[in-house]
Amino acid sequence: MVKQFLMNLLLAFIWIALTGVLAYANFMFGFAIGFFLLWVMNLNESDRRYFTRVPKIISFFLYFLYEMIRANVQVAYDMITPRFFMQPGIVRYPMNARSDFEINLLSTVISLTPGTLILDVSEDRSVLYIHVMYLKDKDRFIQQIKEGFERRLLEIIR
Amino acid sequence: MTTILIGSLCTIGAIAILIAAIGILRMPDFYLRLSVTVKAATLGGGLLLLSAAFFFTGEVAVTTKALAIIFFLTLTAPVAAHLIGRAAYFIGTEQWKGTIRDDLAGKYDKETHELSSGNEENRKNQD
Amino acid sequence: MKSTILKTASIYLLPILLLFSIFILLRGHYFPGGGFVGGLIAAIAFVLHSFTHGTEATLKLLRIHPSALIPVGLALAAISMFAPMLNGQPVMTGLWFDQPVPVIGLIGSALFFDIGVYVVVIGVVLTILFTIAQYSG
Amino acid sequence: MELLLVILIGVLYATGIFMLLRRSMVKLLIGLILLGNGANLLIFLLGRITKGAPPVIDSAAKFFTDVYADPIPQALILTAIVISFGLQAFAIVLLKRVYVLINSDDLDDLNTPEEEDI
């Protein structure tokens, strides 16, 4: 998988060298072409994780963006309207994520969406404590995160 | 065309930041302020940087830098928020009266500042 | 500080900041930056590391004590400052190689001077901060 | 704009001096920092300010073709900043020592009677 990614990068750089245009758009274009070529070349290979993962990353990114904007708007509305309708609380969230990298990524993602904020990770790295702004139902919130961010994230990483 | 794109990105970004600013001023307790500001500001800053990335497309290095800054902001802001939030909890910063739940209560070891996961208690409860 | 998140983050941040500091150092002659700011950023990278991993761990990572960097950097800066004297030129006169090097541009005594400054600044900042940290801890 | 900066400089000097006259050593240090900032801004302002034209020559050009900010005050201030950082660092640690000695940062407590001379 790493090999394929490096190969893809190499192809992108060769593309730049060939066209002689050192610009972002050109790099992206080269990368896409490389990706396509590699995808075609590796159709028969057994390890095709690289080619499923890239679209997943993109889709996760888009999901994250959507969540962020949605939540931001929600918070923004609350902020500029005179009355607060939030119900904050600190929630104990048992994770599936285990490695440091996974925990970090998960917490970053959770923190960056408005309304939620990681306060700490337990010493044994099994539990996240999350500050939540709009906590209607604790279990439903945990369910949301589990199904939303954590599942998608672990799919990409593992 | 690009100008309009840049202009609108800027506008959204600036508004996000303004909201963050209003948030930090209006929110009733520390945790809420923290929660609001970290992301709104990151979003706003990110958008403004993105518009810079578009504006300086002619200079690759500048675009790279703008993207790098976005990357850095998103990487560091949650970490900083987590740390200061945690510290605030230690020094007993009060929560808003409307707060409905605190799972952290009693989970910190007073001496070592170790945070328990609460699993032991759960197990005990199950037994 | 016992924070898994910070600990993990600092592992990524250390090389990024160091890389960035070298970048700032090398381009100083053409764009904002230079040895001084570069050195400060590098030092901050290590300081960050020490916040999470403890001073001892950072010292181990550095291998040599930062205070040893001070004479090294001073010597480097001083030599590139006084080297022109051997040519009979006044001190601080820029000596330049003819051929430019990619990214950095022309290489000359000014660059070595800047590198000397960079090293001294790292040594100084880390020496100060680590000494305080050890003293307080 | 210059007039506002002048006011700022005056405020920095005034408050710096005021802090210098306190008994607390922390305030003393802050006073020195304020004064340092005031002096830097004064140099900066007296080198005449220029907006949006840093003294960096365009990558395509060999020298400036347009107006540019005077680089000399900038270099001077840079040096001054660095020097005051060195002094501040040392002074802050000195503050620590003072605190260890007298268990307070009240400078009046630091005074030792002359009889204790060696």
Added chain:
Amino acid sequence: MTDNTLILSVIIHLFTAIVLLALWRKTVAQRIISVVGSVVAMVIAIRLFTAVWDNGILTMQAAGWDAPFGITFVADVFSSTMVLLTSFSGIAVSIYSATGVARGRMLYGYFPILHLLLMGLNGAFLTGDIFNLYVWFEVIIIASFVLMTLGGRRAQIEGSVKYMAMNVLASTFFLTGIGILYGITGTLNMADLSLKIAALENRKLVDIVSIFFIVGFGIKSAVFPLYFWLPSSYHTPPSAVAAIFGGLLTKVGIYALFRVFTLIFIPDEFLRTLLVVLAIFTILTGSFGAVIKNNIRRVFSYLIVCHIGFMVGGLGMYSEIAITGALFYLIHDMMVKTNIFLIAGLIRKLRGTMNMDKLGGLYAEYPLLSLVVALVLFSLVGIPPLSGFWPKIYLFEAGFMDAQYPLLVAIIIGSFVTLYVIAKLWAKVFWKNQPTLPAEENYTDEFKPMSAFRKSLLVVPIVFLMAIALYIGLAAENVALVAKHIARDMKDMTPYIEAVLGTNVSP
């Protein structure tokens, strides 16, 4: 004509310091390197002085940029004399420190910082750029600041807080002055400034700027009412350090005052009067303090203040003869003040105290040494024909010429108090029998059990500086010629300006 040799006296100390830093915690090697470095520095300083004396002003345009674009270093007779004297003090202190300073301090950078301090002094004397002078001043401040705290005893800490606060304030004044100066002239080169300031029409502004320099340098040189840091701090550090401080630190302030107020600002009536009035109060303040203090170093500290007044007074009178006197005094003072603090340290080694009431019997126990000390002390007093006597002739003459009677009276009072205080010190410390002290204050003579070599490390520097002081006194003609030469230079800076700017400046 650009000449690299004049920066050698800076380089030698820098490289010595770097080597010393590399030899961190190796105290034996440090002692040797330090002495070697100081000796080389002295040789360089002597060569520089003779070169300047024989061939006139030397300049070096750093980085090869013509003045006023780069930083210029200038060695005229004034600066090369100061460098020479610094090298004498430096070598004496370096040797003395080998046994005079506790090993603990050497383990934590005593020697490298000592050399960096000497480097800073030389740099300050040689630079021809006003901002660069500021940088050198900062090197001096931070180095002296560290040397003062090195060891961390309570009195040291107290002294250095005060020292720090007032000296940083002085730097702020200096820096502010530089800022305004740049704002109105656009240059930092002192020779260039000289021309530009002279051509400036707004004299009021020039006067105002010069006040910043008066306050800044006035604090550094411990002029009334800006002197407070000196008696607050000079009695606290190890004597070797106090020697450098006493001999050189305030003098660099004096150097700067003379340099700036003869080259850049030519003082008008108001400033001259101001300087004279300050000088009078400085002398009296120093005198009063010296009279009542009982600790040798505190007495010496106030005497420094007192004698600073002599020099500032000389500048205030501003005639060639007055400046000659002040410069002669400066030369004498640098050598003698360094020495008396070394002597105070030696006394401490002998008796464990510097309190005059607790001292005594030194003449009976160490007669030869006492005679050496006596010579130094009488040089300080200016018992004719010893070194302190000659400059007073100039100052008196100048005082009469300029009708500065109050200043004359002050100088007489100052001289008289110095005489009285030193005689009292001699009677109490050397003549009087050692008083019996309470058991807990019993001292051990650290000097007696030392090997002859270690003893000589303490005594040789004192004798060396005494010999120089004797030379100043007995061969006063030579010193007078130097002082006169400098004073004449100051009265007409055209050669200096032409040497720096490389152009013909017709007045």
Added chain:
Amino acid sequence: MTLSTYIDYVILPILAIALVLVFIRLIKGPNIVDRVIALDLLITIGVSVITVYSISTSESTFIDVAMILALIAFLGTIAFSFYLEKRGRK
């Protein structure tokens, strides 16, 4: 209306208002942690201001400054947290 004037007269004033609002929080506190996050936010807005200013003046060099701010700003927050935690443990 050019981009530059738009930024100068619309975006930068908005950001300036944001700065002022955040600063009011910094003054009000009430806790030190409130001030610390206000400071952190000020810096983030500062990054934005610099970015926008560099667009307005077409001077890409300012982006470098913004980058440095973004890179090391959080060190201050970490230091304060470090301090508060240590003090809390006393």
Added chain:
Amino acid sequence: MLIAVLAGLFVSVLLIPLGRLFKGRLAVLISLLPTSLFAYFASFIPTIANGEAISFHYPWVPSLGVDFHFRLDGLSLLFSLLITGIGSLVFLYASSYLKGHRYLDRFYAYLSLFMASMLGLVLADNVLLLFIFWELTSISSFFLIGFNNEDANSRKSSLTALAVTGGGGFLLMAGLILMGHLSGTYAIQEMLNASSFLKAHPWYPAILALIFAGAFTKSAQFPFHFWLPGAMKAPTPISAYLHSATMVKAGVYLLARLYPILGGTEYWTYPLIVVGGITMFYGAFHSIFRTDLKSILAYSTISALGILVFLIGIGTEQALLAAAVFILVHALYKASLFLTTGVLDHETGTREITQLGGLRKVLLPLAIAGLLAALSSAGLPFTFGFIGKDQIYEATLHTEGIMPIVLTSLAVITNILLLYAGLLVGLKPFAGKLPERYQAVHLPHWLMWTPPLLLALMGIAFGAFPALIDASLLNPAATAMINETFDSPLKLWHGFNLVLLLSGITLALGALLYLMRKPSSKSMASIERFNYLAPQYIFGKLARAVRRFAARYTRTLHNGFLRVYLFRIIMFAVLLLGFRLFTGGPIQWIPAHLSPISVYEVAVLGILIAAIFLTVNTSSRLTAVVATSVIGYCICLLFVFYSAPDLAMTQFTIDTLTVVLFVLVLFRLPPFLNLANRRDRIRDWLLASSFGAIIALITIQAMNQPFDDAVSKFYGENAYVLAKGKNVVNVILVDFRGIDTMFEVVVLSIAAIGVVSLLKLKLKASEKE
């Protein structure tokens, strides 16, 4: 002649290493020094008597007009012979008197130095050279008086002597320099030409006042006389030397030497007559109340010095001749009496006049010496003293107006008292019955009794045959003072005239007084009751008052509070700057070229200023740190706005690091206390804000100046072309002004070392320095 002068100096220097050799028997050998010098100077007598003078010139410090410029004329010859002659006897005497003394070598070293200084003083033909030796006599006498340095009184006396003579010395120096400055030379012979110019100059009185101050202190004139009795703490040979022939005569010598230049005016005459007159009476009067032999001698010496000053004041030919004679007379009998006293002290262990008597039976040669000296001091016919007294009366009688009556009667009274004192010292111890306890007293080594005897005999010899010294010595001396030749041979017999009558009255009354009055400690106590009026007491009180004032002054100014010091420094700056700002021309309020104001700049500025006040007013340290960093960051924004990216970067990183530093250090510090009361705060605010306002105004003034951007332009044009860099700030930092950067880095390095040492170094208790 230089060698002659400096010989004593060489000997004293040689004695430092070789002193051990000369502690015992060999000590006598050192006397070769004065004796050979005496012979040397004696060889000049014929030449000088011929009216010639011998000059010697060797350059030393020509820049200052100070050269080794010596001149031997009548006056200096007389003094040289006294110095070396009496010196020889004192040297010999001391070798026995102080035999076996631990510090005999030191003693001779001081004495040789002193003799050399004295010789230099009288031979110098340059006022500054004279002054140099003058001060050397002060300092060497300091050592001589304090010779018994383990005795507190001895130390105190030497300090007093040095303080008085040294203080006078500085005034003298001022006077001499003023004189030299006006006449354009320091050479005495050349000054003679400027005499009339000097006397007409408005500064003439000032010159005289300063020179008199020197002379009076040195020659123990009232009210500066009090150091002299104290100086008796020195061993007797020293007293003999200092007070008969040398030290105290220096002032007299100076007056005599300067008489031809400055003398003869009213300003000269009246002060000298008044002071001399008071001194001669005061000293003589006091001497009769003392019971300690040396004390009596001390006060009679003061009186004699008064007489000399008095005579020089009168300034007529007779008076000056009388002075010359009396210098010699007094030297001979006073030295003799001192040395006699020394033997008495040495042999009996006391100098108390009330306890001594009848010693002629055991110390016959001494008794003769004492008697002869006493007779000489009494002015009995056929003694030299008789001639001296005659000359004095001649002098006083030949003044003008009512002066003869007043002055002569003063002289007569003084002489009566002096006669009494002389008899007390020279006769009383030897007359009457020998007390039991002194039966065992025996004659000391001959070196101790021959010198006084010899001196006394000379007094008789010169009295009987004045021709021996008249033309050869005394006339040339007087001539030198008058500066014109005159011929007035000394006569024993003037015929029956008023002078003789007065001499008779003096003798009769003096002898009567001696017979009637018995000295007792009671009389001493009676005069001590008036001590509070004595100059010594008043000076002491004054000195204590000065000390008290000094202590008060120093403690008030240097009171230990840093903030007070800072306040004063800033106050000083505010006053000076304010004064200069608001005088001499208008203040311009608006700079010429201003850039437009925009919202964001104002916002940043507003935040900045608010942050500054938050920093100042907060009671929490952490808030202060936060606010300080806001200040830093806002300045960083300003740097960006005004095109200084490098500055912004640096300011920002450094501010962040400073925060880290503060935070690391601030652990466990208690919150700020408001330690100042309202009044102090208001006062501080007033000062601080006036300083800020002044700075702001000055900045505006400076901004009105047109800016000269030549250097800046040069950098812009050449940064890339010549220095190969495009970031001009960086090019300045590493090239144009790279030296600054190099040493700013050194500053940082030192700070780091300082931090390490400050935190880690813990000195052991044994490590004191």
